[in-house]
Amino acid sequence: MIKTSTNSIFMKQMIDIDNWVIEATSQYNDGWTRKHYLDMLIKLKDKLNSIEILNEYNHGKESDKH
Numbered sequence: 001m002i003k004t005s006t007n008s009i010f011m012k013q014m015i016d017i018d019n020w021v022i023e024a025t026s027q028y029n030d031g032w033t034r035k036h037y038l039d040m041l042i043k044l045k046d047k048l049n050s051i052e053i054l055n056e057y058n059h060g061k062e063s064d065k066h
Contacts, residue, residue, distance in 0.1 A: 017044070 023029060024037035048054055 017041075 020037045024034050
């Protein structure tokens with residue numbers, strides 16, 4: 001079995017998200033393709049915004065410590 005480090009999984013996910021941005025904004029893609037990737041980015045953003053600890057970090061308790 002091949003073990004994959006958490007960091008390499010994270011980096012792959014970040015590359016995937018970067019590719020979604022490229023696909024969502026590329027003038028070479030038709031409107032349906034751009035919309036598909038934009039919808040994926042919006043779902044990701046909504047999911048991250050729904051995680052309470054991230055909201056506290058950005059808008060409250062944790063951000064006051066930095």
